[in-house]
Amino acid sequence: QVQLVESGGGLVQPGGSLRLSCAASGYIFSINTMGWYRQAPGKERERVAAITRGGSTNYKDSVKGRFTISRDNAKNTVYLQMTSLKPEDTAVYYCHAEVRGSGDYVYINYWGQGTQVTVSS
Numbered sequence: 001q002v003q004l005v006e007s008g009g010g011l012v013q014p015g016g017s018l019r020l021s022c023a024a025s026g027y028i029f030s031i032n033t034m035g036w037y038r039q040a041p042g043k044e045r046e047r048v049a050a051i052t053r054g055g056s057t058n059y060k061d062s063v064k065g066r067f068t069i070s071r072d073n074a075k076n077t078v079y080l081q082m083t084s085l086k087p088e089d090t091a092v093y094y095c096h097a098e099v100r101g102s103g104d105y106v107y108i109n110y111w112g113q114g115t116q117v118t119v120s121s
Contacts, residue, residue, distance in 0.1 A: 002026035002110050004095045009115030016119070017083045022095030022112055024076040032098035032107050034071055034078040038091035038117070045094070049080060063089075085119045093117050 008020040024031060035050030049059045049069035057069055068081040078095060095112035 002028060002099050002101055002108075004097055004110050004112035006093065006095045006112040006115040009093060009117045011118045011120065012085055013121050014086060014119055016085050017081070018085065018117060020080040020082070020093055020095075020115060020117075022078045022097075024097055024099060024110070026099075027102040028076060029100045029102050029104065031073070031076060032100070034095070034097045036069065036078070036080045037094045037096055038089075039094070039114075040088075040091040043091075048093070050096075051078065082117070085117075087119050089117060090119050091117060 002024060003026055004022055004024050006020060006022045008018055012018050033050055033052050036048045037045050038048050039045040048063055049067055051057045051069045051071050066084045071078040092114040094114045097110050098107040099110050100107045
């Protein structure tokens with residue numbers, strides 16, 4: 001069973017920074033795209049950033065220039081460096097990965113349990 005475990009969330013003041021990490025574990029053959037999604041109360045889950053295995057990235061417009069997604073393929077880990085945080089960034093952040101497990105022939109979508117990010121003074 002593949003698991004994604006996030007860490008790094010917490011309470012931060014506006015303008016502050018946080019770095020989220022998400023590590024995939026289990027019998028993994030390969031991981032394709034990894035990304036971060038978030039969901040605020042009363043809102044739909046939205047994609048914040050994504051990164052391919054080769055390092056190509058995509059960001060939600062509102063976080064461009066403030067957030068940076070990266071990954072370490074050797075560690076099966078994806079990161080989200082968040083700077084200049086705003087109250088509207090407050091949400092539960094979820095890690096996502098397309099994972100091909102050992103012995104599998106297709107990629108399967110996996111989600112982390114979510115980590116709370118609260119931006120408030």
